[in-house]
Amino acid sequence: MTRRKRPPRSEPRIIKTKVRGVAVHHFGVVNDPRGNLIASEFTKHIPFLPHRFFMVFDVPHSEMRGEHAHKKCHQFLICLKGSCTVTVDDGRRRQSIRLDDFHRGVHLAPKVWCTHEHYTRDAVLLVFASHFYDPADYIRDYASFRTLVNRRYL
């Protein structure tokens, strides 16, 4: 018997990374000859309610985006088209995750430093954010970020 590559329904899985506050969510897929479906519920699967979303696209391959952390805002990133690399850092550990598939997303709790880079030409990154846009919520200086998060370890 050959193994079915696409079962009628695959269950969602959440895989914690080594970086504090960061998990990769593999969405469940309902396979149906009339069209396949991915569904996810906020607060149940993704641990916040989004107040904002944004999409980043037409990013030159050499460009680095992100390069900040949030004080309060949770984020959830899905690469809808193409691919890009997200690097997350809790001040102690760092991990890079290649996003190349809309079947999974990455949850970032607040106080995670995040950069995205190596966007393919066609890449579109969708981000759900738990809060409205607030410039005061951004930590844009890595040294300040390290100082803030290391307080937690003292």
Added chain:
Amino acid sequence: MTRRKRPPRSEPRIIKTKVRGVAVHHFGVVNDPRGNLIASEFTKHIPFLPHRFFMVFDVPHSEMRGEHAHKKCHQFLICLKGSCTVTVDDGRRRQSIRLDDFHRGVHLAPKVWCTHEHYTRDAVLLVFASHFYDPADYIRDYASFRTLVNRRYL
């Protein structure tokens, strides 16, 4: 002077359709050589907070999806890749909208009958829903839908 095709920032616009409770939202775009950005805020621009999202993909071209209305749930549809046609119906008026671009989305208030069809092979439709999944919120019979909405006009 030639007209700039891509200004640094295009303002969002909301265009009501002839169907009650349905509007097309053209997102504003922030053009930046480091990458372009579309952003939208729930409750401010899109008139609800999403509790769920789903993505529909691999839909055969001949297939018709949707074919229901919701009693309470708001939805917001964005075609992320490829294209599809969304037909909306308030029980009195009907309109078809071709979605072929993630720069815009369609808001459907509750009590709008909606079908989607003519999906291209690569099409991915993203839907934000104001409520958790609840089978009791679906109206799947067109005659019942007509009865329900026509009560409002009496």
